[in-house]
Amino acid sequence: MNSFGTGPAATLIDEQNAMLALTALLEQEQEQLIAADIERIAVLTEPKAQAATQMAELTQKRHDALTAAGHEASEIGMQAWLETAVAPAGATDAWKKLIAMAEEAKEINRINGTLINKQMVRNQTVLNVLQHGSVQGSPVYGPKGQTESKSIGRHIVA
DSSP states (O other): OOOSTTSTTTTHHHHHHHHHHHHHHHHHHHHHHHHTOHHHHHHHHHHHHHHHHHHHHHHHHHHHHHHHTTSOSSHHHHHHHHTSTTSOTTHHHHHHHHHHHHHHHHHHHHHHHHHHHHHHHHHHHHHHHHHHOSTTOOOSBOTTSOBOOOOOOOOOOO
């Protein structure tokens, strides 16, 4: 329930709840990335998109309320509004908590991106080996899917 009225702080509790949900999904994603469980990662895609959409909608509501209150629709504008006499008690603490939660989610997302990039590099390395051979360049599979080998030897001239 909302305890901050109808102004720019009205969505803060809902934003915190949405951020908790998004963070939980990011943590699940991280666990699946570590386990390299592609199927479970794929299952998280839609809920993650929905959570991000919900966060964007709530942020837009807060920005609209800030604009209506005569402040910039941004974090700076929110901070300025919180310093006014009309800001309800507890709104500043709720805002600080939301910012801290967003930073935590951002860090988890950054780590997930790093895990994804590492997995992509591993996959590309495996593909290169299968397509072009070992690191030294001797082919493993030819264009027809057959193994190939290079014969290294001397030719006898008669």
